[in-house]
Amino acid sequence: MGSSAEEFALLRSELAGTLDLVGIDLPGFGRSPASGGTTVEEMAVLVERAIGASGATEWAIVGHSMGGKVATVVADRTVSGANGLFGLRAVVLLAASPLAPEPMDEGRRASMLAWAADGPIEPHHAAEFVDANTAGVLPPDRHEQAVQDVQRADPRAWRDWLLRGSREDWSTTADPNPVPTLVLAGAEDGDLAADAQRRLTMPHWPAAELHEVADAAHLLPWERPQEVAALVRDFWTRRIAHGPVVPADQARVIASPRVSARTRGVLAVRALSDDPDATPDALTWQQLDVLRAVARIVVPQPGEGEVDVALRVDRQLAAGQGDGWRPDGMPTDVDAYRGALDVLGAVSADDLAAALEDVAAGRYRSDGPLDAEQLRVWFEDASVDLVKQWLAHPATMSEIDYDGFANGGDGVRKQGFQLLGAGQREAWEPEGAGR
Known part of the structure; x- marks a missing residue:
């Protein structure tokens, strides 16, 4: 005033x-x-x-x-x-x-x-x-x-x-x-x-x-x-500044009438930078550090700006936003994560990739709370969670040339897509990464 x-x-x-x-x-x-x-x-x-x-x-x-x-x-x-x-x-x-x-x-x-x-x-x-x-x-x-x-x-x-x-x-x-x-x-x-x-x-x-x-x-x-x-x-x-930036042409599509307000709001929240010093909600600091090391192997992110997919999975676990089921004999999602990450916490950084290969094959033995088969099942689910959090970011959607969310806004008439053939691109579509 x-x-x-x-x-x-x-x-x-x-x-x-x-x-x-x-x-x-x-x-x-x-x-x-x-x-x-x-x-x-x-x-x-x-x-x-x-x-x-x-x-x-x-x-x-x-x-x-x-x-x-x-x-x-x-x-x-x-x-x-x-x-x-x-x-x-x-x-x-x-x-x-x-x-x-x-x-x-x-x-x-x-x-x-x-x-x-x-x-x-x-x-x-x-x-x-x-x-x-x-x-x-x-x-x-x-x-x-x-x-x-x-x-x-x-x-x-x-x-x-x-x-x-x-x-x-x-x-x-x-x-x-x-x-x-x-x-x-x-x-x-x-x-x-x-x-x-x-x-x-x-x-x-x-x-x-x-x-x-x-x-x-x-x-x-x-x-x-x-x-x-x-x-x-x-x-x-x-x-x-450390977070990934949604390219301008992709951002303009998200802001356009082709995208519903609800979808735009979801993408706006997903695009926010992760706080590198944020306190984990479901995991301990040590467990989060191990999950970040696992994430760098499962979802390598070369170039500038990384999505902290491990922190986002921690938030997912705290909110109970799993897929709604788990294999027979497995503990709850959060307990499975905690147990598996405690086991992997004993593995050196240099040996983690090889250890995960053994975990994925069901042959990793430990004295922890999860046996080899449980570790295998956990790693399968954890890999899905990590990749899902990466793919959900609108900057990643641009990287993989995905704009399927722009299929119609909140108007009476939904614009949809007209060109459906391979290699065809609507006039409004961003060029994307081309890979």
Whole structure:
């Protein structure tokens, strides 16, 4: 509220080479007219249209304060497939307004409403707003730009946020969002400091991490652009950049009307990068490390970006998402995995491939909880699980030139496929890997 895309100018410079920052003025602020709509949903739609118009197929969304609530709604609608976008890889929330009503002192709300009651905000009130939301006095050039942004805010948009948008409650219908998320809070922020973010924002983001920015209050992009950029760069490099990227032409097909919202949402979640430091849910750390070693043999992934298929199988086991049956005499899936991985944990890395050959042939002997035949059956099922998790990733689908998911969207008429012969390709189909 009271800011514009200009507040990201310093961050844009700092993050050059890591992310290409594109600022979006929300309705009533900066150069965007309030006629675009000032409810949270109307602002979200404006942002979604801007993302779609950009043609970006690999993107993150950064939201500051009021924009944090809008960014969260956009991200939620992206992972559900509802808004027709694809390619979201990360979310960054700076002193974000939560999905629930924003905590705000009512006396301060009344004062800010009074500033815009009879027309544009006066310069001294704009300066008061900026100074109240910073830990120290901004450098003159930044202070001047921040004050000018407040002054040019549309009074209607200013009042609408204070009276309605900040009070909108989206938390009651929002499911937890699995997108990797960085939440930053100023140490001296009055209403939206780390404690408030921990209580109101973090529960919505199971894959989030929270950092407190010292010597900063609410206007983080103006106050600490270098520190914020360093945290964003580290987060992107450590959590996001290592994962496989869905090629642009495949991403555009997934975002097209040929793909249903439900399918698009499923693929959006599958495309998210795996956290290399994530705690396993069903296995121990040692068992997960062994499964990762097994996965490198069963599903070698040359080139840049790997799907952590072992971690995804761990999540599958924890959720009980097996195939619904098991051979007579075998323990439950999770117990079979634990027992087999404990046995293989005693094998050196150099000998693991040969040991798996013996396991597959039913001749591996051990003193563990599974006999040779049980180990053979487990390895057969584990190989299927690992390959399935690899094939399910939309980047892999592109690699193997598969686009069968694009057989019709949510419209009344399903487009389907017209060209079914070998080597034939529809005009809309991506070229794929050609192998």
